[in-house]
Amino acid sequence: MTETAPTRPYATATDNGSGGLQTFVTAGPSTIVADISVAQGGLDLGPDPHELVAAGLAACTTMTLRLYANQKGWDVSGMHVEVFSHFDQDQTPHERFERIISIEGNLNDEQRERLFQIAEKCPIHKLLTAGARVVTTVGGE
Numbered sequence: 001m002t003e004t005a006p007t008r009p010y011a012t013a014t015d016n017g018s019g020g021l022q023t024f025v026t027a028g029p030s031t032i033v034a035d036i037s038v039a040q041g042g043l044d045l046g047p048d049p050h051e052l053v054a055a056g057l058a059a060c061t062t063m064t065l066r067l068y069a070n071q072k073g074w075d076v077s078g079m080h081v082e083v084f085s086h087f088d089q090d091q092t093p094h095e096r097f098e099r100i101i102s103i104e105g106n107l108n109d110e111q112r113e114r115l116f117q118i119a120e121k122c123p124i125h126k127l128l129t130a131g132a133r134v135v136t137t138v139g140g141e
Helices: 049-072 109-119 123-130
Strands: 011-014 023-027 030-034 075-087 095-106
Touching (some): 049 075, 049 095, 049 123, 095 109
Antiparallel strands (some): 011 023, 023 030
8 A cells, every 4th residue: 555645744843942842733724832831841831742632532532423423313412522641650551541421412321332332433542542653754944
């Protein structure tokens, strides 16, 4: 299978040298500031990288569930996904994401159980559990 490069980057991060660890992150059409907490040496002006990964998992889970529920015509009036990140020194891998899914709507127990099974098929969940290759090249100045 031949790999093709995307026509534009999925995400960029830019440090304009104005001090601190604040980084302008562009993903799709949006730009946000990423930072770390004051205790870690930042100014806490935005999510840190772990929070951004957790946000990706939460968003992907919600979208995956919504697509499936819509496809089935199920009455899901709302969803809420919380993701917590933990560092477990004595486990491999050390990083653990805990995901809490709340689903509102007129669903029976079988439909709810099926949605929790579908959450495991979220592409970001699969990426995090299977791993990914990261290829780094040197760009121009």
